[in-house]
Amino acid sequence: METKTAIDRSTSEALYEKAKTFFPGGVNSPVRAFKSVDGAPIFMKKGDGCFVWDEDGNKFMDFCCSWGPLILGHNHPAVYEGVMNAMQNGSSFGAPTVLENELAELILSRNPFIDKIRFVSSGTEAVMSALRLARGYTGRKKVLKFEGCYHGHVDSMLVKAGSGLVTFGTSSSAGVPEEYANETLVLPLNDVEALHECFAEHGKDIACAIIEPIPANNGLLLQDKSFLLALREICTENGSLLFFDEVISGFRVGFNGAAAHFDIAPDIVTYGKIIGGGLPVGAYGAKSNIMSHVSPDGPVYQAGTLSGNPVAMAAGIAQLTECAKDGFYEDQQARTRFLVDQVNQYSSEHGYDFEMITVGSIFWLSFAGKKRIQRADQIDSDMTPFKHLFAALLEKGVYLGPSGYEVGFVSQAHTEEHLQFAANAFCQALDEVFK
Ligand SMILES: *Cc1c(COP(=O)(O)O)cnc(C)c1O
Numbered sequence: 001m002e003t004k005t006a007i008d009r010s011t012s013e014a015l016y017e018k019a020k021t022f023f024p025g026g027v028n029s030p031v032r033a034f035k036s037v038d039g040a041p042i043f044m045k046k047g048d049g050c051f052v053w054d055e056d057g058n059k060f061m062d063f064c065c066s067w068g069p070l071i072l073g074h075n076h077p078a079v080y081e082g083v084m085n086a087m088q089n090g091s092s093f094g095a096p097t098v099l100e101n102e103l104a105e106l107i108l109s110r111n112p113f114i115d116k117i118r119f120v121s122s123g124t125e126a127v128m129s130a131l132r133l134a135r136g137y138t139g140r141k142k143v144l145k146f147e148g149c150y151h152g153h154v155d156s157m158l159v160k161a162g163s164g165l166v167t168f169g170t171s172s173s174a175g176v177p178e179e180y181a182n183e184t185l186v187l188p189l190n191d192v193e194a195l196h197e198c199f200a201e202h203g204k205d206i207a208c209a210i211i212e213p214i215p216a217n218n219g220l221l222l223q224d225k226s227f228l229l230a231l232r233e234i235c236t237e238n239g240s241l242l243f244f245d246e247v248i249s250g251f252r253v254g255f256n257g258a259a260a261h262f263d264i265a266p267d268i269v270t271y272g273k274i275i276g277g278g279l280p281v282g283a284y285g286a287k288s289n290i291m292s293h294v295s296p297d298g299p300v301y302q303a304g305t306l307s308g309n310p311v312a313m314a315a316g317i318a319q320l321t322e323c324a325k326d327g328f329y330e331d332q333q334a335r336t337r338f339l340v341d342q343v344n345q346y347s348s349e350h351g352y353d354f355e356m357i358t359v360g361s362i363f364w365l366s367f368a369g370k371k372r373i374q375r376a377d378q379i380d381s382d383m384t385p386f387k388h389l390f391a392a393l394l395e396k397g398v399y400l401g402p403s404g405y406e407v408g409f410v411s412q413a414h415t416e417e418h419l420q421f422a423a424n425a426f427c428q429a430l431d432e433v434f435k
Pocket residue numbers: 122123124125127150151152153212217245246247248272273282
């Protein structure tokens with residue numbers, strides 16, 4: 001049964017019908033199609049601060065924030081100004097510009113884990129290129145990934161665990177040959193024993209172990225630090241590279257991401273989302289001895305017509321300059337806790353099987369009560385409660401990413417006053433869901 005909302009979405013509905021004649025599923029990225037919630041996707045017209053306006057004129061407080069990139073909120077004046085200034089000098093050259101140096105210096109001068117960086121145009125491209133680098137550097141073929149971590153739509157990462165005790169992956173998308181999938185080993189998260197078994201058998205063939213150190217694309221699966229330390233150690237023992245995919249956690253849980261949060265040094269890191277200030281930027285980085293294998297210094301080929309695009313670099317510089325200011329992340333976390341603590345207290349007082357799980361300025365809506373969820377298979381696949389909550393919140397003027405597996409983000413533009421409004425909306429929506 002559809003959960004009808006009273007808000008008028010007729011313009012979005014009409015635009016979606018038209019979009020379906022142009023794009024598969026009417027969208028240019030699948031989760032936007034609202035398949036996990038009711039109704040047509042909401043077509044956005046404008047964003048400012050923590051608010052968005054749709055084509056029907058509805059206004060929502062936004063906790064999707066473009067799925068993470070907008071840590072300063074929409075239309076931040078510094079980002080706007082940086083982009084406009086860059087645009088005046090032309091949008092692309094296919095030649096180096098000073099803006100690439102500036103963004104690199106901003107990052108590398110603060111980041112103890114990497115010496116060199118290469119800019120690309122998306123998180124997927126960063127992961128794809130860095131996997132090639134890991135294989136080129138080690139001369140090994142296999143990569144290890146963890147069930148429940150998302151690494152973009154790279155062929156070798158569209159892989160799920162095989163059946164039984166077999167750790168060889170099977171492809172999770174049509175168009176990915178099983179031969180590719182077989183080069184990827186898949187293990188459950190937070191399982192040190194499985195790690196030891198896998199490395200005992202395949203250790204000498206593993207180029208790298210790739211992980212979201214804070215898995216946030218399939219619920220928020222907070223890992224024990226001891227698990228990440230075990231992974232670090234076993235990679236070192238086996239000559240495999242530890243690859244932190246920080247496309248979502250980088251510049252989010254702190255300027256230097258999860259690596260600094262856990263104080264664990266990866267060998268290769270990827271960034272995306274926040275790094276581009278809302279424009280398409282991804283990046284991969286490592287110590288010099290590894291990065292020297294990338295073309296034109298080394299034999300691992302990787303290139304991009306629009307890589308290091310000046311307008312995108314300017315957006316990244318403006319955004320990361322704000323993020324690098326003293327107290328930025330403490331403030332983000334405090335405001336997030338202000339929201340989360342209120343909602344969790346209310347939920348627990350009312351005995352609802354609901355908890356907001358949080359780290360930094362990320363939150364995830366868990367309908368498993370107080371159960372700790374650290375692995376993909378522990379998430380209840382029945383997303384009906386999320387669907388109801390999503391609809392109830394839309395009614396109250398709050399927009400979340402339209403899937404219960406996705407996390408929400410608090411931006412710098414969400415003030416305590418805004419978050420108080422949101423906390424009240426969440427509590428009322430929970431009453432409706434659990435009534
Ligand atoms: C979003 C994401 C990606 C993919 O980035 P795109 O820019 O969407 O290609 C890869 N890895 C992680 C951890 C992500 O969160």
